Every structure is written in structure tokens, then in C-alpha cells.
Amino acid sequence: NASVGTHNYTKNKAEDDWLATIGWVQEGIGWYGMKTTAYMQGIDISEHNGDIDLTQYVNGFVIIRAAWGTNIDCKFLRNVQECERLGIPYGVYVYSYAENDSEAAAEAQNMLAFLKQCHPTVGFWFDMEDADGFKAKHNVTDPALISSMCRSFCSTIKSNGYHVGVYASLTWFQNIISGVDEYDKWLAFWHYNDGTFTDASSFGTSLHQFTSNPIDRDIMYVDISYFDK
Numbered sequence: 001n002a003s004v005g006t007h008n009y010t011k012n013k014a015e016d017d018w019l020a021t022i023g024w025v026q027e028g029i030g031w032y033g034m035k036t037t038a039y040m041q042g043i044d045i046s047e048h049n050g051d052i053d054l055t056q057y058v059n060g061f062v063i064i065r066a067a068w069g070t071n072i073d074c075k076f077l078r079n080v081q082e083c084e085r086l087g088i089p090y091g092v093y094v095y096s097y098a099e100n101d102s103e104a105a106a107e108a109q110n111m112l113a114f115l116k117q118c119h120p121t122v123g124f125w126f127d128m129e130d131a132d133g134f135k136a137k138h139n140v141t142d143p144a145l146i147s148s149m150c151r152s153f154c155s156t157i158k159s160n161g162y163h164v165g166v167y168a169s170l171t172w173f174q175n176i177i178s179g180v181d182e183y184d185k186w187l188a189f190w191h192y193n194d195g196t197f198t199d200a201s202s203f204g205t206s207l208h209q210f211t212s213n214p215i216d217r218d219i220m221y222v223d224i225s226y227f228d229k
Helices: 012-020 076-086 101-114 143-158 172-176 224-228
Strands: 041-043 061-068 090-095 124-127 164-169 186-190 207-211 215-218
Touching: 061 076, 061 101, 061 215, 076 090, 090 101, 101 124, 101 143, 124 143, 143 164, 164 172, 164 207, 172 186
Parallel strands: 041 061, 061 090, 090 124, 124 164, 164 186, 186 207
Antiparallel strands: 041 215, 207 215
16 A cells, blocks of 8 residues: 555455555556466476486476387487486377378387386377478378377277377367367467466366477476376
């Protein structure tokens, strides 16, 4: 209040507006805070990160690329072994190059073989994007086909008793991928991609990749025990 020099911090806009009617000065937003729905920070990595030092992530989690298509990531086993040595919770993902349902199922079967070599606790993920233009070049752009491939991969993994989900951008989840609500979601939503966190918990995903600057960084919106389901 301007007359006595005190300040009122509130998350309630109605309260702020009411105080203004009795003489308080509205000073705007005081700070932004991370919602309590964010449980843990992590990163996702592949062979492109080289022999990354994971010791700085012992209090977080790591998502490791297992393969691109049916080709094993050359740092997959190294990164798995490092996470297990350091006691870091980790998940694994496949960057998909499938062009139809049977190829998506083959990528899943290939991944199941990888899973015999590791003990991930943060899920198994189907990376559905087109970062290098492969899908556009091979005319794999139909939303019905892409959605069907996601279901084919996820159903194969789930039928073997694993927690599984789809990684995609907000645009793809909103406009291309459908019919996957029974599976988990890992959202890529970078906003300004300047390394800072932008909350996206309202989209109902368990993982959120919020920047690629200077490395792919993620937030977990659920307790890690959620991945035991």
C-alpha cells in the first residue's frame, strides 16, 4: 500500500483487483515460479552428444536414444551403463524411420531386444518427428498413417508389459497424431528455445522437452513411480 510502503503478493487476480479499489498500487508480476507439478529435471541424449559426462545429472533423469529406425545408436550401451553405474533413472527411445505399420512394429521388436540389455525406469518412447525431412521426402505425411504407426509401435511394446509413450511436438500432437490417448506423451515444446523453462503441464504430458539449448533438457511432470504402471 503506497501510504505505508507494504507489498502484497498473490496468485489471485480478483484479490489484486479488489485491493486496487481501496488504494493499493498494482505493481504487476513480481516473479515467475515453476509449478509444483514439475518433479525432476533431466536431459535426453544420443551418439551426437559423444561421451557425455553424466555425473552432473545424478539428481535428475536421462532419456537415451536406443536406435534410429532399426539401427542401434553407437552410444546406447555406453550411456545405459553410465546411468546404471551412477544410479540415474533413465528411459530409452527410438527415432522412427518407419513408413508403414509393419515397419513401426519391426522398430518396436528391435527395441524389445535392446531392452534385454538394460533396466530403464522412465519409459520407452517412440520418437515421431521429421527433423531431417525423411518423412516428407518419402511421402509419409498422412496423419492417419502416422497415428496408426504410433499405435502399432506402442501396442507392441505395451503388450510386452512395458510403459510406453510417444514423443512429438505440440503441433504434431494437436494436428497430426490422434488415437493415442491410452499411451503416455513426451512433449517437445521449446517456446523461445533460449534455455529457460516454460511450463507446459496444462497439456497433460508426463515429460516435457523444453529446450535444446545448449542440450536437450526435460522436465518430469509426474512422480517417477508413475512409470511403473
